[in-house]
Amino acid sequence: MSHPVPSSVEPSIDFEPVSIGEFQQRRERLLGQLPPGTGVLLRAASQKIRNRDAEYPFRQHSDFHYLSGFPEPDALMLLIKNAQGEIRSLMFVLPKDPQQEIWTGYRVGADGVEARFGFDQGYTLDQLDKLMPPQLQGLEQLYFSFSDTELSAQLQGWCQNLQQRLRSAEQVPQQRLNLEPLLHELRLIKGPAEQQLMRAAGQISAAAHRRAMQKCCSGMGEYRLEAEIQHEFGRHGCRFPAYASIVGGGANGCILHYTQNSDTLDDGELVLIDAGAEVEGYAGDITRTFPINGQFSDDQRALYQVVLDAQQAAIAVVKPGARFDDPHQIALKLLVVGLVKLGLLQGDPDELIEQEAYKPFYMHRTSHWLGLDVHDVGEYKQQGESRILEPGMVLTIEPGLYIAPNNETVEPRWRGIGIRIEDDVLVTDSGHEVLTESVPKTIDGIERLMNQQPRQLTEAE
Incomplete structure (x- = not known):
C-alpha cells in the first residue's frame, strides 16, 4: 500500500x-x-x-x-x-x-x-x-x-x-x-542517457540547496547546514556528493575550496554553498550565496547583483557555434564594470581587464566541463583557439567576487564578502538548458524562499 x-x-x-x-x-x-x-x-x-x-x-x-x-x-x-x-x-x-x-x-x-x-x-x-x-x-x-x-x-x-x-x-x-x-x-559529448542522469543530478542538487536556504539560521554550525544538504542527497538515493561540499559562512566564502565547514553562521553575514549530488557517477555542481538571516544588506545586495548580472549574461551566450571562452569574457567584463561602479576598482574597465587588476577579486575562470568528473575531461582549445560549443556538452557557469577580509584597498564595509553563483548548462540543438534552474538565485527569489516559514535553531535539530 x-x-x-x-x-x-x-x-x-x-x-x-x-x-x-x-x-x-x-x-x-x-x-x-x-x-x-x-x-x-x-x-x-x-x-x-x-x-x-x-x-x-x-x-x-x-x-x-x-x-x-x-x-x-x-x-x-x-x-x-x-x-x-x-x-x-x-x-x-x-x-x-x-x-x-x-x-x-x-x-x-x-x-x-x-x-x-x-x-x-x-x-x-x-x-x-x-x-x-x-x-x-x-x-x-x-x-x-x-x-x-x-x-x-x-x-x-x-x-x-x-x-x-x-x-x-x-x-x-x-x-x-x-x-x-x-x-x-x-x-565530452553527452548522449540522451547521460543527459537524463545529469538532469536528475541537477534537480537533486537544486533540492538540496533549497533545503539549505529554508533551514539556515543564525547560530547554526556550517556542518549542520552541510548535513541538511547531505540529507537531501540521500533521500533521493544519492549516497555520496560529487565532491566535498563547501559551506562557507562570512569570510570563509572568500576561500574558494573551503571544506572545513566547522564555524558558526553569524547573523548579518552571507553563506556560500557549493555542493552537488552524484547520480550514477554523474555530477551536479551548484553554488548559491545567500544571507544567513534571510535578508540581504544594501552592500551585499549591490555586490550580489553584479555577480548575478554577469552569470545571467554568460548563460545567455551558451549555444552551438559559440566558443567555450565566450561566457567567461562576457562575465569578466560585467564583473569589472560592476566593481568600478561600486568603487572597488578605479579606471577604464577594458584597461583594468588587460592589466588583470580584477585578480584580487576574481581569480578563477567562469566555466569547466561537467560529467562523470566534476572537472570533466575534454580539451578546452582546438588548434590554439577556444573550442566551439556543440550539442551534448555540459559546462558550468560560475562567476564570483571575493573581497578578502584583509584587503585594505577597499572600504571595511566590503571586506569578508564572498559571492559565487553557479549553474550547470547543457548545450542543446537550439541553444541551452539550465539543468539547475529550480533553485532560486535572484535576490527576491532567495528572500521569498527563506522567509516562507519561520527559521529558528533549536537543540532538537
Whole structure:
C-alpha cells in the first residue's frame, strides 16, 4: 500500500540507470574510430585504504565506468577489433569467493560479466597473465592510458612473454598509443542517457540547496547546514556528493575550496554553498550565496547583483557555434564594470581587464566541463583557439567576487564578502538548458524562499 508524501516533503526525483545496450554502443563507437588490428586496454580503480583496514567507499574510475558500468575494483577490460574488423570485448574480474563475500559483498564473477554487462567473454583475474599474451598476438596497435603506470608495466611483461614464446617481434603490438585523448572526446559529448542522469543530478542538487536556504539560521554550525544538504542527497538515493561540499559562512566564502565547514553562521553575514549530488557517477555542481538571516544588506545586495548580472549574461551566450571562452569574457567584463561602479576598482574597465587588476577579486575562470568528473575531461582549445560549443556538452557557469577580509584597498564595509553563483548548462540543438534552474538565485527569489516559514535553531535539530 502506498502512502501519500507529506506536503512539507518534496517528492523523490526518479532517474533510469544506463542500460547494458548503451554501454555496448559506447564500446562500439570507440572501436569504430580505430583501424582493424587494434586493441584497447583499460583498468578499473582499486580500493583505497582510509585508515588501517578500513577502506574509503569505492568509486569506479570514470573512463572504466563510461565503457562498462562495472562496479567492482581491480577489473581489466580488453576490447579488440581484429584484422577482419570484427569486435570482441573481454573482461577480467575478481573471482567468486563465498568466504570473502561474507565480508565485502557479492561479486559478479566471470559469468556475470557476460550475462549482466554484455561482454563477450568473462575471465577471472588469476587467469590474466596466462590468457592476455595470446589475446595481444597479431594486434598492430594498442591503446591504453599512459597515466596508468602499473598497467604499462604489466603490458610490457605480456609483450615480452609473447615475443619470447613466438621468438619474433612481428606478432607483438608495435604501436602503443594513449587512449585518453580519444576516449575523453567521446565523453565530452553527452548522449540522451547521460543527459537524463545529469538532469536528475541537477534537480537533486537544486533540492538540496533549497533545503539549505529554508533551514539556515543564525547560530547554526556550517556542518549542520552541510548535513541538511547531505540529507537531501540521500533521500533521493544519492549516497555520496560529487565532491566535498563547501559551506562557507562570512569570510570563509572568500576561500574558494573551503571544506572545513566547522564555524558558526553569524547573523548579518552571507553563506556560500557549493555542493552537488552524484547520480550514477554523474555530477551536479551548484553554488548559491545567500544571507544567513534571510535578508540581504544594501552592500551585499549591490555586490550580489553584479555577480548575478554577469552569470545571467554568460548563460545567455551558451549555444552551438559559440566558443567555450565566450561566457567567461562576457562575465569578466560585467564583473569589472560592476566593481568600478561600486568603487572597488578605479579606471577604464577594458584597461583594468588587460592589466588583470580584477585578480584580487576574481581569480578563477567562469566555466569547466561537467560529467562523470566534476572537472570533466575534454580539451578546452582546438588548434590554439577556444573550442566551439556543440550539442551534448555540459559546462558550468560560475562567476564570483571575493573581497578578502584583509584587503585594505577597499572600504571595511566590503571586506569578508564572498559571492559565487553557479549553474550547470547543457548545450542543446537550439541553444541551452539550465539543468539547475529550480533553485532560486535572484535576490527576491532567495528572500521569498527563506522567509516562507519561520527559521529558528533549536537543540532538537
